[in-house]
Amino acid sequence: MATLGLIEYGDASPEVKAVYDDIMTTRNTDWINNFWKALASDPVTLRRTWESVKQIMAPGALDAVTKEMVYLAISASNQCGYCIASHTAAARKAGMTDAQFAELMAVIGMANETNRLASGYQVEIDERFRT
Amino acid sequence: MATLGLIEYGDASPEVKAVYDDIMTTRNTDWINNFWKALASDPVTLRRTWESVKQIMAPGALDAVTKEMVYLAISASNQCGYCIASHTAAARKAGMTDAQFAELMAVIGMANETNRLASGYQVEIDERFRT
Amino acid sequence: MATLGLIEYGDASPEVKAVYDDIMTTRNTDWINNFWKALASDPVTLRRTWESVKQIMAPGALDAVTKEMVYLAISASNQCGYCIASHTAAARKAGMTDAQFAELMAVIGMANETNRLASGYQVEIDERFRT
């Protein structure tokens, strides 16, 4: 169970409700996932985290699906079960196909492998990469 | 210094040279970075790793620059100095702009933050995400 | 199920019982949590680990609740489910309030974010920090 519990919409204070409403509007959905309900016990963190996510995940130089796939990549690499589940759903909603998912996983796996080969072999950074 | 040393092209065995040649041809470049020179002490690992990287990083359902940005994202998240340097260079060569780099970093940072909030608050996976 | 099983007090050898007794006395409690029951299959590791934990977690230059919050912070950052659950309980027992928990989580999240921004942007250590 979430450490500080989950705050449902009907039980939320006006400031929490305002964040919930903005989440639902921004994401064009009618529900709130547990992550936000857990953070809602700390309305300051709830608002700051949501505002940051909203700003960072909006399409910009990178489109929405690329951002969601990167988010999923980090979550899979960090082995965060909740985050893998929620960002797989988010990436799919943003347009990720099964084929893209499979290629994404292959890149994540490979990067985690060569990261350790590079450090384990104590490879020095090439001069060309330093400038 | 790399644990088993770096093998330069001129000192390489024919099987290592063959991999080096394929790397330079595939990447349309005339040099080999230290990572491969370090792996070359183990020609079997050199070949297997290169063949895997070549297969995985080729454009498919995801384009080359997206794959390089994901690779960089994992490397930054894992704090692998060599990999960050080399894949920043690779992502730029594949077309990553400074604006894309900056947005990529923002997503990586955010994902690492919320990954810990999700686990620290012990948030349960929503039913909707399980199916 | 724990790889080597859980050893209950009634089934424990005298050397394991001695550790269990010391845990209960030191913590002023009447039960043993699964972590110790799992380690008990290796009495040498059980004793060494408990002696280290006992020594490290005793109040000193840092008080008990600060130490428990740091322990929880590392566990949340490492995404260790068992450790998050047990050290949330321990930190609360040592006096951590819900407000402190929430601020702790915010710091953990922020540190994980900026750790990746620092490495991803390849920021060099300032001269002032080196001395």
Added chain:
Amino acid sequence: MATLGLIEYGDASPEVKAVYDDIMTTRNTDWINNFWKALASDPVTLRRTWESVKQIMAPGALDAVTKEMVYLAISASNQCGYCIASHTAAARKAGMTDAQFAELMAVIGMANETNRLASGYQVEIDERFRT
């Protein structure tokens, strides 16, 4: 070298200068460390990150030195060289003594050890910790 370079105060745009000024005022210091100069290439991330750090690190339910020690704990656990250097300095400025530093490191080390024992032994979460 920082990927997008470091922006010095004299070369900064008004919006970047405003953040730099707020950092120096808030921290009661007359210089800016490289982390912020590196982020300054992306003024939106610079501002958001600073506003978050400022809000999170202000004394609240936890005092400033405890927060800085937790920040250092995460950075040491994640092996982020830059962050360890900068937050060791920050924690000391906030009042951390050498004795506190040493105890902090002992807790970090112990937590990282038992995190792996708990997962490696596949220890199940005790019923008492679930509620």
Added chain:
Amino acid sequence: MATLGLIEYGDASPEVKAVYDDIMTTRNTDWINNFWKALASDPVTLRRTWESVKQIMAPGALDAVTKEMVYLAISASNQCGYCIASHTAAARKAGMTDAQFAELMAVIGMANETNRLASGYQVEIDERFRT
């Protein structure tokens, strides 16, 4: 549930069946564990991953049980639940005793502890280790 589902032998394409057959023959077993059934949705990744695992885990300069214990060590350190469960089984099948498991866990725990002490104390690499 696995993101792309699990492909059972009876439902597999000829190329997937060929990999499954090779897994069962190489491992001298009559079943396929979920990891491979999950990867089977991407036959290219299934084949490449299996060929790599087969090559890397074959006895060579290191024997099979040592390799399986290292695999388990990394999995425990990374806190990957699936991998800990599957490689504990694999290491036991290769001959790991309970006493070896317990010593392995102790080494993993210790290494994770001193890794953080080394980085947290900002210990410089000795000249003797550099050459």
Added chain:
Amino acid sequence: MATLGLIEYGDASPEVKAVYDDIMTTRNTDWINNFWKALASDPVTLRRTWESVKQIMAPGALDAVTKEMVYLAISASNQCGYCIASHTAAARKAGMTDAQFAELMAVIGMANETNRLASGYQVEIDERFRT
């Protein structure tokens, strides 16, 4: 520079000297590496850490070189530069050949890859692995 400095043998207190002497005797060497000199600012941690390392790394159900290779594996996976350098030296002193090093690195890389594939694909633990 090490946060609390390095304590040389000639400047050490009797209790620190006693640990240094035991390290040199146990390892059959005439010098102390920086890790211990850094910990020496906290004699309690110095002694506890050394006693634990001495106990854990002594040959038992696993021989010395296997233990050193596992230590190196964890250090490479965690990307701890100091630890990789020192435990590469220690493993070689214990008898690790270049061929064993290369195979060890290959296993580490592979484990880090499949750890992320298992979590990223959300693979459920097989029933057979649960008992």
